[in-house]
Amino acid sequence: MKSLRSNEGYFLLDHRNSPGVADELVVKEGLLPGAGRGVFESATFTCSHCQVIVVLNPDRSRERGYCRKCDHLICDACETAKAQSGGECRSFKRLVDVLLNDAAKGGEVSQSSTILLP
Amino acid sequence: MPRYAVTYSAMTSGTGTADNASLTTLQYGAISGSSATMQLKVNEVQCGGEASSAAVQAFALRRDSTVAATSLTSVGMSQILIDGTGTATATPFLISNTSTTKPVPLSNGSLLRQSFNAFGGLVRWQARQGEEITTIGQSANFGELSYSTVNVSGQTSAQVSWHVLLEQV
Numbered sequence: 001m002k003s004l005r006s007n008e009g010y011f012l013l014d015h016r017n018s019p020g021v022a023d024e025l026v027v028k029e030g031l032l033p034g035a036g037r038g039v040f041e042s043a044t045f046t047c048s049h050c051q052v053i054v055v056l057n058p059d060r061s062r063e064r065g066y067c068r069k070c071d072h073l074i075c076d077a078c079e080t081a082k083a084q085s086g087g088e089c090r091s092f093k094r095l096v097d098v099l100l101n102d103a104a105k106g107g108e109v110s111q112s113s114t115i116l117l118p
Numbered sequence: 119m120p121r122y123a124v125t126y127s128a129m130t131s132g133t134g135t136a137d138n139a140s141l142t143t144l145q146y147g148a149i150s151g152s153s154a155t156m157q158l159k160v161n162e163v164q165c166g167g168e169a170s171s172a173a174v175q176a177f178a179l180r181r182d183s184t185v186a187a188t189s190l191t192s193v194g195m196s197q198i199l200i201d202g203t204g205t206a207t208a209t210p211f212l213i214s215n216t217s218t219t220k221p222v223p224l225s226n227g228s229l230l231r232q233s234f235n236a237f238g239g240l241v242r243w244q245a246r247q248g249e250e251i252t253t254i255g256q257s258a259n260f261g262e263l264s265y266s267t268v269n270v271s272g273q274t275s276a277q278v279s280w281h282v283l284l285e286q287v
Contacts, residue, residue, distance in 0.1 A: 009245045018238030019172050025272055029176075029231045036233070046249040053230040053243060053251070096157065096254045103155045103255075 004066075004073055009044040011055050031055055048072035048091050049082070067091070121200040124149055124213055125281045126265075128168065128194060131175055131236070134269030137227060138183070140220040141266050147195055148186045148221045149282060150212045150262035151255055157287040158211055159250035160263065163243050165280035167236025173276035176268045177241070179230040179251065180223035185262040188218035200283065211286055212256075221264045228268070236276035250285070 013035060015021070021036030031040070043056045048070045065079025066072070069089035074082065082088060124147065132145035141148075151158060165177055192213045199206050229251050234241040245251070255261040265280065267273055 007246050007249050009243060009249055012242045013234060013239070014241070015235060015239045018167070018235045020239065021174055021233055021235050022272070025174060025176065025233050025270065028270070029233050036235075044243065044245075046245060046251065051229055051251050092252065095260070096252065099254050099260075100155055 004045075005043075007045060007072065008056070009046065009053065011042045011044045011053075013040040015039070030057075032057060032059070045073045047075040047078055048093070049074050049078040049089075051092050119285050119287050120204050120207055121283065121285045122211075123198045123200055123281050123283050124195065125198065125279070126195045126215065127279045128277055129215075129279065130275055131177070131267045131278050132275050134176060134267040134273040135223065136269050137180070137223045137225045140184075140222050141264060143216045143220070144193060146215060146221065146264050146266035147280070147282075148182065148212075148214045148217075148262055148264045149253070149284070150185055151253055152209050152212050154255050156211060156254075156256065158253045158263075159285045159287060160252075160282055161245040161247070161250045161285065162283035163230060163232065163265065163280070164240065165232055165234070165278055166240040167234060167238060167276060167278050169236035169276035169278075171237055173236040173274040174272045175234055175236050175276065175278060176270045176273045177232040177265060177280075178223075178228045178268045179232075179263055179265050181227035181229065181259055182221040182262040182264050183224040183227070183258050184219065184222035185256070185258050186212075186214045186217040186219060186221045189216075190214035191216045207286055221262060223264060223266075224259055227259070229263075231268075236278050
């Protein structure tokens with residue numbers, strides 16, 4: 001059985017031979033304080049709705065957004081949008097299918113979509 | 119499907135460009151499809167600094183709301199087939215760092231943020247198979263990705279080299 005962890009990517013920030021980056025900037029970008037010094041490694045996930053890459057914070061206590069329909073973790077912005085839409089799944093893979101179907105039918109391929117951008 | 123490495127060596131990162139503003143010639147790398155049905159699946163982005171003094175970099179991989187068009191050139195950039203025994207497609211995807219119409223990153227279209235110090239630092243992201251960042255088609259908003267610096271406080275122009283690994287579908 002596939003677990004959500006099997007979808008995780010990898011993020012490396014290597015400042016072993018560098019003065020590194022101040023906490024102010026790395027925290028603003030969603031990383032932990034201290035991530036800009038030495039070696040920082042973390043798991044990531046790709047939001048299945050908007051495709052933004054989220055670097056996982058092991059200290060986070062809030063539950064991650066999850067879409068049952070596409071069985072993937074989703075980012076906080078997409079979780080909010082999903083809740084507001086009554087649980088609608090706007091997965092990027094579905095958008096790709098729609099665009100490919102439009103192209104196969106010879107119709108105009110419209111790239112305006114209902115997908116929520118990050 | 120063929121896998122490619124897109125590389126850009128010795129790029130000057132510049133002072134960064136905000137979303138919704140045209141990127142600066144030679145300070146970005148744009149990767150886009152070349153047909154309405156082409157998909158590109160990005161599974162690794164790495165950037166290494168080559169500065170001789172501390173220089174914070176705030177790179178981002180962003181979708182573009184205006185795609186590069188007319189007279190596309192790619193000085194210092196290359197797209198290389200990863201598998202030496204593989205066969206390149208007849209109509210490969212497009213790369214550029216100069217064009218008449220320059221890419222404009224989509225507002226809030228950052229998919230991946232990579233901040234590091236170009237004085238000895240490097241940053242890398244790798245996707246699990248099936249979890250890649252995907253482009254579809256050749257037009258805005260989902261047909262092109264650009265990799266460049268963002269104009270945040272502390273961003274300092276420096277020399278960097280980077281690569282993107284992707285699969286053309």
